[in-house]
Amino acid sequence: MVDNRSSRRGFLQGTVALTALLAGGCSSSKEQPKTAFEDSVATFFQDNYQVMTKDEIKEVLARVERRVKREYGVDIKCENTPPVADVAFGYALNLSKCKGTRRCVEACVSENNCGRNHSLENIRVLAMPHGTMDLNKSDHYYDHEQVPNSNDWYLPIQCHQCDEPACVQACPVEATWKEKDGIVVIDYDWCIGCRYCSVACPYWARHFNWSKPNLQPDEINPKTHYLGNRPREAGVMEKCTFCIQKTRKGELPACQEACPTGARVFGNLLDPQSEIRYILENKNVFRLKEEQGTQPNFWYFYDV
Amino acid sequence: MSKEKNSTKNHNKVEFILASLIHCFKGGWLYWGWMLSLIAIVVYGAMAYGQQARYGLSVTGLSDQITWGLYIGNFTFFVGVAAAAVILVIPAYLLHRNQMRRVTILGESLAVAAVIVAMLFVTADLGQPLRFWHALPLLGKLNFPTSILAWDIVVLALYLLVNLIILWYLLYNKFCHKSPVVKRYFPVIVVAIILGLSIHTVTAFMLSGNPSRPFWHTAILAPRFIASAFAAGAALMIILFQILHITSKFRLSKGLIREIALIMVFAQFFSLFLLGAEIYTAFYHNTAHDVSAHLLFTSNIGHDNLTLSIYLAIAAGLSAFSILMVRRFRENVSLLNIASILIFFAVWSEKGLGLVIPGFVPTPLGEMAQYTPSTIEIKVAIAIWAVGAIIFTLLAKVAIAIEFGGLRLKRPVENTDTEI
Amino acid sequence: MFYSIISAALLLLLPVSPIWAGEKEASFKLTGPVTTLACKMCHTWRKPVLKQRDLKAPHNKIKLNHGAGQLWCFSCHKENNYANLQGDKSAVVDFKNPQKLCRTCHFRQVKSWRGGAHGKRTGSWQGERTSWRCTACHNPHSPQIAPFKPSPPPRRPGTVVNIDKSESKNGG
Numbered sequence: 001m002v003d004n005r006s007s008r009r010g011f012l013q014g015t016v017a018l019t020a021l022l023a024g025g026c027s028s029s030k031e032q033p034k035t036a037f038e039d040s041v042a043t044f045f046q047d048n049y050q051v052m053t054k055d056e057i058k059e060v061l062a063r064v065e066r067r068v069k070r071e072y073g074v075d076i077k078c079e080n081t082p083p084v085a086d087v088a089f090g091y092a093l094n095l096s097k098c099k100g101t102r103r104c105v106e107a108c109v110s111e112n113n114c115g116r117n118h119s120l121e122n123i124r125v126l127a128m129p130h131g132t133m134d135l136n137k138s139d140h141y142y143d144h145e146q147v148p149n150s151n152d153w154y155l156p157i158q159c160h161q162c163d164e165p166a167c168v169q170a171c172p173v174e175a176t177w178k179e180k181d182g183i184v185v186i187d188y189d190w191c192i193g194c195r196y197c198s199v200a201c202p203y204w205a206r207h208f209n210w211s212k213p214n215l216q217p218d219e220i221n222p223k224t225h226y227l228g229n230r231p232r233e234a235g236v237m238e239k240c241t242f243c244i245q246k247t248r249k250g251e252l253p254a255c256q257e258a259c260p261t262g263a264r265v266f267g268n269l270l271d272p273q274s275e276i277r278y279i280l281e282n283k284n285v286f287r288l289k290e291e292q293g294t295q296p297n298f299w300y301f302y303d304v
Numbered sequence: 305m306s307k308e309k310n311s312t313k314n315h316n317k318v319e320f321i322l323a324s325l326i327h328c329f330k331g332g333w334l335y336w337g338w339m340l341s342l343i344a345i346v347v348y349g350a351m352a353y354g355q356q357a358r359y360g361l362s363v364t365g366l367s368d369q370i371t372w373g374l375y376i377g378n379f380t381f382f383v384g385v386a387a388a389a390v391i392l393v394i395p396a397y398l399l400h401r402n403q404m405r406r407v408t409i410l411g412e413s414l415a416v417a418a419v420i421v422a423m424l425f426v427t428a429d430l431g432q433p434l435r436f437w438h439a440l441p442l443l444g445k446l447n448f449p450t451s452i453l454a455w456d457i458v459v460l461a462l463y464l465l466v467n468l469i470i471l472w473y474l475l476y477n478k479f480c481h482k483s484p485v486v487k488r489y490f491p492v493i494v495v496a497i498i499l500g501l502s503i504h505t506v507t508a509f510m511l512s513g514n515p516s517r518p519f520w521h522t523a524i525l526a527p528r529f530i531a532s533a534f535a536a537g538a539a540l541m542i543i544l545f546q547i548l549h550i551t552s553k554f555r556l557s558k559g560l561i562r563e564i565a566l567i568m569v570f571a572q573f574f575s576l577f578l579l580g581a582e583i584y585t586a587f588y589h590n591t592a593h594d595v596s597a598h599l600l601f602t603s604n605i606g607h608d609n610l611t612l613s614i615y616l617a618i619a620a621g622l623s624a625f626s627i628l629m630v631r632r633f634r635e636n637v638s639l640l641n642i643a644s645i646l647i648f649f650a651v652w653s654e655k656g657l658g659l660v661i662p663g664f665v666p667t668p669l670g671e672m673a674q675y676t677p678s679t680i681e682i683k684v685a686i687a688i689w690a691v692g693a694i695i696f697t698l699l700a701k702v703a704i705a706i707e708f709g710g711l712r713l714k715r716p717v718e719n720t721d722t723e724i
Numbered sequence: 725m726f727y728s729i730i731s732a733a734l735l736l737l738l739p740v741s742p743i744w745a746g747e748k749e750a751s752f753k754l755t756g757p758v759t760t761l762a763c764k765m766c767h768t769w770r771k772p773v774l775k776q777r778d779l780k781a782p783h784n785k786i787k788l789n790h791g792a793g794q795l796w797c798f799s800c801h802k803e804n805n806y807a808n809l810q811g812d813k814s815a816v817v818d819f820k821n822p823q824k825l826c827r828t829c830h831f832r833q834v835k836s837w838r839g840g841a842h843g844k845r846t847g848s849w850q851g852e853r854t855s856w857r858c859t860a861c862h863n864p865h866s867p868q869i870a871p872f873k874p875s876p877p878p879r880r881p882g883t884v885v886n887i888d889k890s891e892s893k894n895g896g
Contacts, residue, residue, distance in 0.1 A: 044434065048438075048445045050445075084850070092841075094841065097842075099869075099871075100874060101872040101875065102876075102877075103875060105875060106875045124878070134670070135670030136592065136595055136672075137670065140877070140878060141878065142874070142877060143876070143877045146872065146874075147871060148871065166515075169451065170452070171451055171453075172447050172451045172457060173435075173438040173444060173445055173454075174445045174446075174447045190438055190445075191431075191435075192432050192435045192438055193361075193431020193432045193433075193435075194426075194430055194431075195371045195429075198368065199371060199372065199514055199517065200514050200516065201516065202515070202668050203669070204667050204668045204669045208361070208371065208431065209360070209431070210366070211359055211360035211361075212360065234359075234360035234361075235430075236432060237431075250849065251847075251848060252845065252848065256844070256845075260869075261869060262843050262844035262856075262861065264844070265841065265844070265845075266849055267840075267845075274840070275839065275840020275853070276840070279840065279841045282841070289516075289668075292515050293515070303832075303841075304832075367882070369881050
């Protein structure tokens with residue numbers, strides 16, 4: 001394994017050096033600012049995030065910042081904050097409280113640098129007619145003057161950060177995996193865009209960048225995470241990461257902050273004092289599509 | 305001594321490759337007309353692909369709701385063709401049918417062309433095709449054996465490799481005035497047959513291994529794939545052999561065509577039987593599990609084109625089967641041709657489109673979406689078909705020239721060692 | 725009439741002071757604006773009407789819609805102690821800790837809220853918990869949350885949207 005890795009790295013570095021040489025032979029001085037071409041060549045030969053060394057990651061983060069500066073003229077900070085020890089994130093959603101305002105969707109899009117006008121939204125709020133749990137009867141596109149509409153109840157769905165994620169199993173190149181704190185992440189620079197993960201996901205939580213995300217410079221959130229909300233390219237998957245750039249620093253996810261009715265509860269499943277643990281222990285909770293066997297970390301409950 | 309021998313061998317190999325390449329440029333106006341029109345189609349499609357490369361897959365009709373369409377549908381279909389091309393020669397060896405053995409080489413050529421087409425369709429479907437190296441062993445990080453797609457990559461690559469080895473062995477030996485030794489290449493053919501079954505089984509598993517897509521989540525999918533692949537592969541071969549019979553030195557015997565037709569009858573019977581079993585399960589009860597099938601067959605959400613094509617496919621499959629069942633009809637060349645064409649298109653629309661797309665409707669969140677391939681998508685798909693036709697034409701041209709024509713090494717070879 | 729004008733004028737001068745207090749209740753911190761009115765400015769020299777009636781100036785800004793007409797100002801405020809809250813059956817309660825009064829009726833909600841299943845936490849998911857107090861979200865005089873205008877729906881696949889000048893769409 002070690003041999004494989006080092007041989008691979010050797011090969012890659014050799015190729016990078018060779019390409020750079022062919023590209024103009026001017027890569028000898030490290031002081032010169034990197035050109036867009038040099039950066040894209042380096043990104044092409046970049047290794048999978050899971051096997052990169054600290055130095056390589058540092059370089060990669062700088063490259064992401066340079067790319068965004070070049071493409072949007074915005075200075076962003078791209079970090080790779082590691083998981084907090086002894087933390088497993090979980091989410092609970094109070095269906096009695098959700099009124100279908102879609103404020104979570106709005107906040108998610110602007111926090112996570114999702115392309116505007118692409119309908120690329122990592123949360124879907126379903127309007128469900130009273131008296132049924134059949135998702136086929138749901139309305140994704142409700143646009144009433146006022147919510148709650150008297151005929152509906154609302155079911156917001158996003159990534160459930162499963163313990164046995166079908167998407168991770170499906171990915172042919174290990175571009176997606178589950179982190180120690182339970183967040184399922186994607187290495188956007190490694191994803192080949194085959195969309196098999198989105199075929200496998202029972203929650204329709206994975207979305208594809210069909211074209212380059214439409215982002216205006218003033219819409220960019222400059223606080224980014226490599227595995228989270230850094231601006232994506234065309235042709236790669238993306239998903240909800242429980243706002244990894246916020247939550248790994250102790251903040252709450254944008255959807256929880258935006259919810260005007262307090263339907264959303266986020267917390268550490270390993271902390272017995274946390275609110276999410278109170279809910280799991282004191283409320284009648286259920287998980288959507290539990291029969292799919294993916295062990296989701298997202299619970300729904302009602303006020304009793 | 306051995307050095308000299310090696311250099312002669314290498315020289316022979318170079319001459320084999322050169323002679324084959326030169327032969328590709330020899331042909332009448334029909335050949336050149338055919339090739340040039342295919343090349344024109346490929347160039348036209350490549351321009352369409354250029355658009356896709358520039359603007360992303362947004363130029364296709366695909367969406368997050370229906371994320372695979374024409375490309376993956378064709379991929380599934382061609383994996384079947386590739387598998388059938390080789391599996392069809394099983395009877396040649398099991399039943400000692402020598403007629404079938406003679407067409408092994410054409411089956412291999414078809415398999416190679418079909419696998420390459422299948423691979424091109426997957427590549428066309430990728431959002432980041434340049435990152436294909438992430439799936440290469442050692443260099444990339446192939447998620448094997450967990451991901452079924454990784455399995456598919458592995459078995460398809462192996463299948464291509466094994467078929468190329470067989471083609472090389474058979475043609476190169478013939479070229480060097482030696483007759484191929486069955487004992488030597490038979491084990492490789494067995495490997496190819498196993499891999500042929502594997503590629504189509506794995507492709508079926510790729511779809512059926514998704515509990516979140518109940519339309520595909522059925523154990524019957526893999527057998528159904530194999531059965532329909534046999535039928536479509538046999539149909540394609542019947543047509544191709546007749547064309548080659550007219551246009552080349554390849555000679556088709558009546559016995560051979562009857563044998564393939566017989567295989568087609570059995571395959572088509574199983575294919576229809578399995579489809580019937582599916583339809584029964586889907587319609588006897590009205591469960592949420594079968595919504596996709598209901599939508600497909602009843603066209604409740606404006607899936608009209610798909611519904612029409614699935615009914616046409618079933619009608620075509622049934623009428624072809626009724627033709628083939630009667631021996632007198634089966635042995636009539638024109639009726640057999642009609643049946644073959646019917647089966648080919650029935651399988652293409654039933655498996656290629658009628659299986660992949662309905663699996664996405666409703667989405668796991670119950671959304672009823674629709675899909676119509678965009679012009680760019682159709683152009684790219686046609687171009688990939690053309691690439692397949694070019695590859696098969698070239699391979700078959702060389703293979704027939706060596707096998708049935710007189711394309712041989714100029715100098716006689718002294719040593720009779722068949723080793724390569 | 726005269727009194728009304730005087731008291732309305734006085735009311736404008738009153739220190740309406742939202743205090744963002746972080747006083748500790750039980751095991752966690754509370755946050756949210758606490759609005760107190762200096763009732764004594766008038767009600768030292770003008771006796772309040774204890775009987776239920778339609779609210780007139782200077783109280784006409786209060787839309788009382790709590791308890792389906794069963795509740796009245798003096799269900800929660802007491803004549804002798806305007807600086808605090810007090811229900812008919814509750815102890816004297818600080819404005820910063822309204823839950824101690826709310827729970828006389830809404831004991832289920834307050835219990836859920838204490839546990840973390842009602843209301844919401846703010847700031848951070850880790851460390852000491854800070855949650856909004858009842859009155860941060862519910863207007864005590866009209867506690868029902870008003871309906872919302874929903875944010876726009878997602879785009880249906882196949883709807884073409886022009887993105888800059890590039891020919892581009894999502895879905896078809």
